[in-house]
Amino acid sequence: MRRGVLPSLTSDARDPARDGTLIERLYLDHWKTLCGRLRKVFGNGPPEPEDLAQIAFTKLMESTDPAMLDDPATFLFRIAINAGRDRVRHVVRAKALIERYLAPQLVEPVDRITPSNVYETRECLSVTERAIATLTPKQREVLIRSRLKGETFEEIRDACGWSKADISRTLQAALGVLQSAVQQYAGHDGRRGHADRE
Structure with missing residues (x-):
């Protein structure tokens, strides 16, 4: 240098x-x-x-x-x-929030499935679905390819023609939208559901 x-x-x-x-x-x-x-x-x-x-x-x-x-x-x-x-x-927090509120809800043991859990899972999925609907088509495409299909940035670049930097920015923006929606639903501390039931 x-x-x-x-x-x-x-x-x-x-x-x-x-x-x-x-x-x-x-x-x-x-x-x-x-x-x-x-x-x-x-x-x-x-x-x-x-x-x-x-x-x-x-x-x-x-x-x-x-x-x-x-x-x-x-x-x-x-x-x-x-x-x-x-x-x-930011990315770690967004992933953790999404996994915390989506993944565990879908693998609840049979003996712990209650009407309350089913309702909460449906509400959380509904919140996520509405948040995904607000994403731009490009953000949805990158989110689906990266998170649901498990494609790498290289695979997305080859399929869509976007640069890896652009893909990363787009994914971060999409995760930010989902993170905000989940935080609003959870009351920012994950206790909304418990407080509502008490």
Whole structure:
């Protein structure tokens, strides 16, 4: 990775043209290395290294005077890593909520099947069905292929022609819609059903 001394601004006012040139140079100097480091942490995704690098550069442009950074590579990596961890946590939470409210309901032991359990299962499925109906056709397609058919991002890409990054973003958006619906149904803490029956 090439390291150069970043020019410092001589006045307190930022020069947008100079910042743009500096950002462009930082991009050329650090993009490939940053994506490579992120790929070592997250693999090919999700989240995709290129998406995280883009977030880091956007944050750099929005909130920092690039000329004042002592170590832009570390700054960019830190921002990208934090964004990646946030995305991973979001996906894990969404999957856990969906599995918590859908999978166990469908494998209830026969001796524990009660009218209340049947009603709750139907309600949960109804909530999920309504949430899926609000998804865009593309989100439904990706959700069905990924979660129901078990297809990999590569298989979805080959079948539909979308990039893996696009598939990942679309799936995350779809899971976010389902997560919100399930959280509303569950009262955000999973106790709605119990509280209603007491």
